[in-house]
Amino acid sequence: MAQMQxxxxxxxxxPALLQRNAAQFADAPAYREKxxxxxxxxxxxxxxxxxxxxxxxxxxxxVNEGDFVAIIGRNRPYLYWSMVAAQAVGAVxxxxxxxxxxxxxxxxxxxxxxRFVIVGDQEQADKVIEIQDQLHQFEHMIYLDPRGMRxxxxxxxxxxxxxxxxxxxxxxxxxxxxxxxxxxxxxxSTCVMLYTSGTTGKPKGVVLSNRNVIQSAKNSAEFxxxxxxxxxxxxxxMAWVGDFIFSIGQAYWCGFCVNCPESADTMMTxxxxxxxxxxxxPPRVFEGQLTNVMIRxxxxxALKRKMFHHxxxxxxxxxxxxxxxxxxxxxxxxxxxxxxxxxxGPLKDTLGYGRIRVGYTAGEAIGPEIFDFYRSLGINLKQLxxxxxxxxxxxxxxDGEVRADTVGVPAPEVEIKIGDNGEIYYxxxxxxxxxxxxxDSTASTKDPEGWVATGDAGFFEEGxxxxxxxxxxxxxxxxxxxxxxAPKYVENKLKFYPDILEAVLFGNGKDRCVAFINIDLTAVGxxxxxxxxAYASYQELAGHPQVLESLREHVTAVNQSVAEDPMLSGCxxxxxxxxxxxxxxxxxxxxxxRKVRRRIVEEKFDDIITALYDGSEQVSTVTxxxxxxxxxxxxxxxxxxxxxDVKPAAVHKVAAE
Amino acid sequence: xxxxxLSYVTEDGRTIGGVVMEMKNITLRxxxxxxxxxxxxxxxxxEIRAIIGPNGAGKSSMLNVISGFYVPxxxxxxxxxxxxxxxRPYEVARQGIARTFQNIALFEGxxxxxxxxxxxxxxxxxxxxxxALWKGKAExxxxxxxxxVERIIDFLEIQHIRKTPVSRLxxxxxxxxxxxxxxxxxxxxLLLDEPMAGMNVEEKEDMSRFILDVNxxxxxxxxxxxxDMGVVMDLSDxxxxxxxxxxxxDGTPDEVRNNQDVIDAYLGVSxx
Numbered sequence: 001m002a003q004m005q006x007x008x009x010x011x012x013x014x015p016a017l018l019q020r021n022a023a024q025f026a027d028a029p030a031y032r033e034k035x036x037x038x039x040x041x042x043x044x045x046x047x048x049x050x051x052x053x054x055x056x057x058x059x060x061x062x063v064n065e066g067d068f069v070a071i072i073g074r075n076r077p078y079l080y081w082s083m084v085a086a087q088a089v090g091a092v093x094x095x096x097x098x099x100x101x102x103x104x105x106x107x108x109x110x111x112x113x114x115r116f117v118i119v120g121d122q123e124q125a126d127k128v129i130e131i132q133d134q135l136h137q138f139e140h141m142i143y144l145d146p147r148g149m150r151x152x153x154x155x156x157x158x159x160x161x162x163x164x165x166x167x168x169x170x171x172x173x174x175x176x177x178x179x180x181x182x183x184x185x186x187x188x189s190t191c192v193m194l195y196t197s198g199t200t201g202k203p204k205g206v207v208l209s210n211r212n213v214i215q216s217a218k219n220s221a222e223f224x225x226x227x228x229x230x231x232x233x234x235x236x237x238m239a240w241v242g243d244f245i246f247s248i249g250q251a252y253w254c255g256f257c258v259n260c261p262e263s264a265d266t267m268m269t270x271x272x273x274x275x276x277x278x279x280x281x282p283p284r285v286f287e288g289q290l291t292n293v294m295i296r297x298x299x300x301x302a303l304k305r306k307m308f309h310h311x312x313x314x315x316x317x318x319x320x321x322x323x324x325x326x327x328x329x330x331x332x333x334x335x336x337x338x339x340x341x342x343x344x345g346p347l348k349d350t351l352g353y354g355r356i357r358v359g360y361t362a363g364e365a366i367g368p369e370i371f372d373f374y375r376s377l378g379i380n381l382k383q384l385x386x387x388x389x390x391x392x393x394x395x396x397x398x399d400g401e402v403r404a405d406t407v408g409v410p411a412p413e414v415e416i417k418i419g420d421n422g423e424i425y426y427x428x429x430x431x432x433x434x435x436x437x438x439x440d441s442t443a444s445t446k447d448p449e450g451w452v453a454t455g456d457a458g459f460f461e462e463g464x465x466x467x468x469x470x471x472x473x474x475x476x477x478x479x480x481x482x483x484x485x486a487p488k489y490v491e492n493k494l495k496f497y498p499d500i501l502e503a504v505l506f507g508n509g510k511d512r513c514v515a516f517i518n519i520d521l522t523a524v525g526x527x528x529x530x531x532x533x534a535y536a537s538y539q540e541l542a543g544h545p546q547v548l549e550s551l552r553e554h555v556t557a558v559n560q561s562v563a564e565d566p567m568l569s570g571c572x573x574x575x576x577x578x579x580x581x582x583x584x585x586x587x588x589x590x591x592x593x594r595k596v597r598r599r600i601v602e603e604k605f606d607d608i609i610t611a612l613y614d615g616s617e618q619v620s621t622v623t624x625x626x627x628x629x630x631x632x633x634x635x636x637x638x639x640x641x642x643x644x645d646v647k648p649a650a651v652h653k654v655a656a657e
Numbered sequence: 658x659x660x661x662x663l664s665y666v667t668e669d670g671r672t673i674g675g676v677v678m679e680m681k682n683i684t685l686r687x688x689x690x691x692x693x694x695x696x697x698x699x700x701x702x703x704e705i706r707a708i709i710g711p712n713g714a715g716k717s718s719m720l721n722v723i724s725g726f727y728v729p730x731x732x733x734x735x736x737x738x739x740x741x742x743x744x745r746p747y748e749v750a751r752q753g754i755a756r757t758f759q760n761i762a763l764f765e766g767x768x769x770x771x772x773x774x775x776x777x778x779x780x781x782x783x784x785x786x787x788x789a790l791w792k793g794k795a796e797x798x799x800x801x802x803x804x805x806v807e808r809i810i811d812f813l814e815i816q817h818i819r820k821t822p823v824s825r826l827x828x829x830x831x832x833x834x835x836x837x838x839x840x841x842x843x844x845x846x847l848l849l850d851e852p853m854a855g856m857n858v859e860e861k862e863d864m865s866r867f868i869l870d871v872n873x874x875x876x877x878x879x880x881x882x883x884x885d886m887g888v889v890m891d892l893s894d895x896x897x898x899x900x901x902x903x904x905x906x907d908g909t910p911d912e913v914r915n916n917q918d919v920i921d922a923y924l925g926v927s928x929x
Contacts, residue, residue, distance in 0.1 A: 036807035037819065147812070148870055151670045265817035 013185035013210045015051075015088040017252040022048035025228060025255045031077035034262035034270055042077060044255065050164070054085040056174045057167030061116070061140055061158070065090030065181060068112040068193070072096045072105070072128075073120020075234045075260045078144050078160060080247060082118045087191060090181040091116075094193045094205070095239040098124060104203075106131040108195050112205055112436060113137040118160070121145040125152070187211040193436055194241050196388050205436035206241075206388045215429035216391040217249030219412040223396060224358045230256035230278045231355075235267050241388040242362070246280055249391075271352035279359045283366035286381075289351055290370055291498070311339035312376075319344075319376030324400045344377045353379050360384050365469075367496035368404035375402065383407050385469060389445065389452055390414075391430030395467045406466035416467070422457035422484075423473040457486070459567075470568075475598060477508035483570030485513070487598070490571045493558045499523040499547075500554065502583050504596055506609055507571065514612035515576040516605065517551060518542075518583055539580045539637055548578060548642050555644040562647075569649030575612050576644060577619070579605075580637035586626045608639065617641055664702075667894060674702030676738075677846060677878055678723065683732035685718055692718040693729065694902040700846070705872055706880045707889045710899035711922060716882045717759060719899065720848055723880060724756055725749040750779055755844035757835040759851045759882075765824040769815060769834050770806065772823055776841025777802040809840050812874070813867060829860035833867070840871065847871070849881035853888055861885065865892055886923070890914065898922070 011017050021030065026045040033040050042050065063069065069086040071093055073079050083093040094112050096105060098120065105127055109117070115137050119125045125143050129152075132138050143149055144160045167174070191213045195203040220226075234247040247258045256278075261270040268289075297308050318332045328336075348354045359374070359381040366383065374381045380399065385407035386392040394416070397408035410416045414428035427450045434442045446452045457476045458469040470476060471488035479485050487505035494503040494517065501520035507513030519542050528535055528544075535541040559572040583589040589601050602609065604623070611619035622636040664674045678700045685693040693715045700706045700723075708716050721727040722734065725744045734741045736752065744752075755776070763772050780802055781788075787795040810816055813833055818826060823834060832852060839847055852868065853861045865888060871877050883889045889896060890910040898906035898913055900922040906913045913919055 036804065036811055037816070038807075147874065150873070262816045263814065269817070 011214065011253075012187040013087065013182070013189065014084050014191065014213075014248065014252055015182050015185065017214070018044075018048050018051060018084060018088075021252065021255045028228060028255060029257040030251075030255075031080070031258050031260070032274075033077050033260040034266070034273075037262075039259075039273070047077070047081065051081045051085050051088065052178070053164040053167040053171075054081055054160075055088040055167065055178055056170055057163035057165075058085055058089050058091070058116070059174050059177055059181075060166050060170045061142075061163060063089050063091050063116055065184075067091040067116065068094050068114040070094045070096055070109055070112070070114040070117045071119075071238065072098055072117065072124045073144065073238070074098055074264065075236075075238055075243070075247070076120060076144065077258070077260055079118065079120060079238060080234075080258065082142075083192065083244075083248060084252075087185070087189075088182050089178065090184065090189075092190045092193050094195070095237075095244070096195070097237050097239045099237075102127040102130045106134050108203060108205075109135050109138065111203075112193060115139045116142070118142045119144065122148040125149065125157070185210065187214075190433070192244055194239060194244065194388055204438055204441055207433040207436050208241075208391055208430075209433050212391040212430045212432060213245065213249045214253065215413070216393055217245055217253040219429070220245070220393050220396070221250050221254050223398075223412055224278075226250060226254045226256065226278060226358070228255045230254060230357075231259060231274055231276050232256065232278050232280075233259050233261065233267075233271055233274050233276045235261050235264075235270075236280065236282075241392055242280060242386075245392045246278075268352070272350065273352075275349075275352055275355040277355050277357045279353070279356055281359075281361055282363040283361055283370070284364075286361060286366065286370055286374060290373055293347065293351070308343055311343040314339055315344060315376035315378075316372065319378060320372060323375055323378055323380060324402065340378070348377055348379065353377075356380065358382070362386065362407075365492040366404065369496070371404040384411075385467065386411075387454060389432045390426060390428060390454075391432065393428070393430060394424075394426050394454070397466075401464070401466070403466070406461060406464070406468050408467065409465055410467075417451070418459060419453075421473060422459065422470065422476060424454045424456050424458050424467070424469075425451045426454065427451050479507055479513075479570045480509060480511040481570065484567055485571060486568055487571070489568055490515075490558065490562055490573065493561060494554065497554045499527065499550070502596065504583075504598065504601055505571065505573070506602065506612075510613070512574040513571050514609065515555070515573045516601070516608070517555075517576055517578050519547060519551075519578060521582075538582070539635070542578045542580055543637075543640060548640060551576070551578060552642050552644055555642075559644060560647050563649045566649070572646045572649075573644050574646055575641055577608055577612060577639050577641050579608075580621075580639060581623060581625060581635060584625075587624075612641060671703060671873060673704045673894065676700070677702045677736070679735040679738075680722070681733050681735065683719075683722055683729045683734070685715075685722060685727055685729045692902055693722065693899075695732070696897075696899070696902075696904045697732075698897050698904065698907055700878060700880055701895075702878055703872070703876055704878060704894040705868070705892055706878075707893035707896045708880065708882045708899060709884075709886070709889050709896060713901075714899040715902040716899055717850060720756070720850055720880070720882055724754060724848055747779070750842055753843075753845035754848065755839040755842040755846075756848035757832070757839050757850060757852060759854060761828075761831045761835055763823045763831060763835055763838070766822060768820050768822055769826070769837075770810070770819050772834055773806045773809060773837045773841050774802065776838040777806060779842060780805075805843070806837075806841055809837050812840075812870070813837050829856050829863075832856070832860075832864065836864075836867065836871075840875075840877075843875075844877060846878045846880065849879065851882050851884060853883060853885055861888060868892060 021044040027043050029041050030044040030047040031042045069091045071079055071082050086093040094114060096108055117128050119128060119141060125141060128141055140156050142158045142160050142163055146159050187210050189210055191208050191210045193205045193207050195205050232246055234243060236243045251258050259274045261267045297305055314335055318328050318336055321328050322336060356379050359379055361381060362384045382397040382402050384396040386394045393411035394414055395408040396411045414426055417425045419425055431450055431452055455473050456469050457471055457473040458467055461468055471486040475487055477485040485508050490505050491503040494500050499520050500517055502518035504516040505513055521538060524541060524547060528541060555573050555576055562572050563569045583596060590596055607621050608619050618638055618640055620638045622634050624632060624634045626632050664672060666672050676699045681697050683693055683696045708719055710716050722729055728743050781798055783795040783798055810819060815833055818830060823831060853864050872879050893910060895908060896910055896913045897904060898919045905918040905922055906916040
């Protein structure tokens with residue numbers, strides 16, 4: 001009877017969804033993984049059996065309700081099953097970033113007090129073994145790939161398949177227990193705990209309930225009309241909330257197939273073979289692919305190259321409009337159709353985007369040219385804005401209303417308000433339950449009414465109602481004349497140029513803005529090679545007059561575009577300097593996820609900033625650097641300061657009110 | 658057949674069995690040049706046996722004697738206790754001996770997969786005609802062999818270059834492909850001629866890892882020649898040291914490291 005009553009409302013946990021899928025979509029593919037050169041496939045019925053065996057095995061091993069089970073490894077079906085199996089036995093899955101070093105893992109594992117750890121291979125197992133003395137609650141580790149593990153002491157160590165075998169063997173005794181535990185799961189039970197990467201301070205454990213995950217998955221799936229027939233490629237870190245929603249939340253809600261690549265290195269090949277219909281990637285993946293295409297076209301024959309550029313120019317003109325369903329002339333449509341046969345179609349196939357219906361990019365700002373390139377080919381690439389605490393979705397771009405410079409309208413059931421300082425607040429069914437064991441942080445992030453502060457500043461664009469993100473709220477300041485200072489906004493515009501790797505803008509409380517720029521050694525080095533410019537070091541290339549001149553042109557162009565924005569026209573760059581070293585995480589100038597630590601950069605290069613403001617033409621400086629092995633050294637350099645053209649901003653004073 | 662009275666278990670839990678191959682008083686001459694002079698040593702089942710020595714010591718010649726490519730003028734090679742007759746290379750391979758080369762010897766124009774598949778030739782029985790038609794038996798045979806090869810590709814983590822022509826690969830990866838091809842023959846005794854020559858530190862670490870894993874997972878006996886003393890001492894169970902065609906040391910890495918003759922050969926001696 002209970003089974004019969006399960007309508008959409010009855011689907012209150014992932015194990016419940018799994019049961020539904022195993023019954024309704026029994027023969028539909030649920031998971032694929034390329035192994036030994038062949039795509040291995042599991043149907044929903046098979047996946048349910050595997051997960052059941054694992055869940056029984058976990059009970060057999062002594063996993064109790066409320067225990068934390070850490071999961072560490074690359075995207076593999078087995079590890080996705082582990083998350084669902086952990087939930088089925090009433091435990092809480094905690095996926096960890098597989099590239100975390102042992103100390104970082106020690107903090108997270110200690111913080112949640114994980115009794116059980118499931119790892120992908122020997123590399124991860126070694127890290128856990130290295131820190132297990134610090135982990136008082138740690139009891140058992142389960143590993144997936146037995147390679148190299150044979151000699152290890154197996155008192156606390158178990159092979160994944162053995163746990164499943166034990167589960168199957170104990171099926172008769174333990175099934176009752178498993179069913180009883182599953183029956184207890186409600187919409188408010190914890191579904192998963194995800195640690196935020198921690199750009200500021202220690203990582204925090206974000207507790208997400210079944211309601212958060214399933215409701216968000218349901219709403220977003222309906223928003224994009226996702227169906228049973230979708231295929232996705234799961235290659236982004238399992239510890240990241242996005243992967244959890246796409247590869248588990250939406251996959252279980254819709255019943256679509258999750259495909260895991262063979263290894264990190266084969267991702268591009270696997271992408272082409274699978275041809276996903278629904279795809280997610282950070283901007284760098286799209287950038288990398290575009291660069292590859294362009295470089296390879298340079299080597300193509302003259303006819304092909306001409307055809308490529310001719311049709312690409314046409315796509316740029318009308319492709320986006322066709323995708324958005326706007327009126328386009330018949331001749332242009334015919335030409336686009338021809339281009340599709342000759343260029344766009346084959347190109348999309350090569351990239352693995354031949355079947356894409358919906359594609360998303362998020363995490364960082366994407367360059368408008370890159371964004372438009374993919375859209376002009378007919379790939380429905382969109383942007384969304386979200387965070388772990390919101391179970392991803394805050395705003396999304398609806399089909400037909402896609403632009404490079406906004407992040408879309410509020411996602412279904414999400415309310416948004418903008419604070420006095422421009423900070424964005426949201427409230428939604430996806431709003432997280434709490435930070436684990438951290439009531440202070442929970443209270444300071446989420447108010448009693450359920451509004452969550454994002455820490456980002458932004459505004460709704462008049463007319464379209466789309467949200468535009470300006471910067472991190474704490475980085476947004478005021479200039480001496482009261483105009484808004486939003487460094488990231490300008491830096492992103494600079495970073496869209498391929499030869500600029502990183503940029504840092506200063507000007508908070510000052511009368512004008514100045515900037516540091518890091519060149520991209522690959523792009524600039526390539527350019528130098530083609531133009532026969534010899535250089536001996538990064539430092540020499542960074543200071544080359546021709547490099548400075550081309551950067552000055554970029555800065556001028558950016559100033560032009562900034563000047564057009566009435567709110568931010570004060571952020572134009574008056575003077576800039578090209579740094580003699582790359583900003584580096586080893587020197588503490590960046591986080592490990594490559595985000596600039598503004599304060600540290602400001603303190604460290606204080607002398608250069610002073611020179612930028614006092615009008616001197618050159619500055620000599622000595623900088624301490626840390627090598628990869630931890631040794632320290634210093635480099636000295638004399639940097640040329642470049643003046644840039646500043647554009648007039650007519651409406652400046654009005655907007656500054 | 659094996660004399661198991663010598664077998665023991667290493668510190669890291671591997672079982673070293675009896676003698677697989679024994680060199681008895683080997684002398685090898687090329688005309689008037691004596692490359693190897695009266696050398697005797699053995700290789701036991703499951704061990705990693707290194708042959709080291711300065712340039713021109715006769716290491717590669719020794720490996721070629723082991724592989725049966727050179728036939729020594731004096732002395733005998735006992736394989737599983739029996740004196741080994743002169744053999745053609747494919748006969749050596751059928752006995753379960755595979756090797757890699759100091760200067761990579763792959764088919765440059767072929768893909769990694771095809772190169773590794775050539776290592777399975779001894780296991781392919783169907784004739785040219787049926788392979789060309791690719792029907793029935795030939796198809797089944799290729800599928801079976803491909804599976805073995807795919808497991809090796811997975812083991813050595815070269816999935817991403819499966820379809821890449823070998824000529825496009827960097828040096829370190831070529832070395833790994835060569836190891837894959839040797840492993841495809843499922844050898845009992847694997848001979849590695851300077852597996853780490855010309856590699857950077859990271860590549861050396863990877864290769865060391867793979868050699869240890871091969872030995873550990875498949876129980877393959879490995880004889881290797883290597884220049885890099887540090888690598889040899891970390892990897893091997895026993896080491897033979899050669900100098901000017903003579904054996905000047907034989908034993909565990911620790912024993913060899915403290916052997917005065919070895920120190921002299923490597924560091925040189927003053928003549929006063």
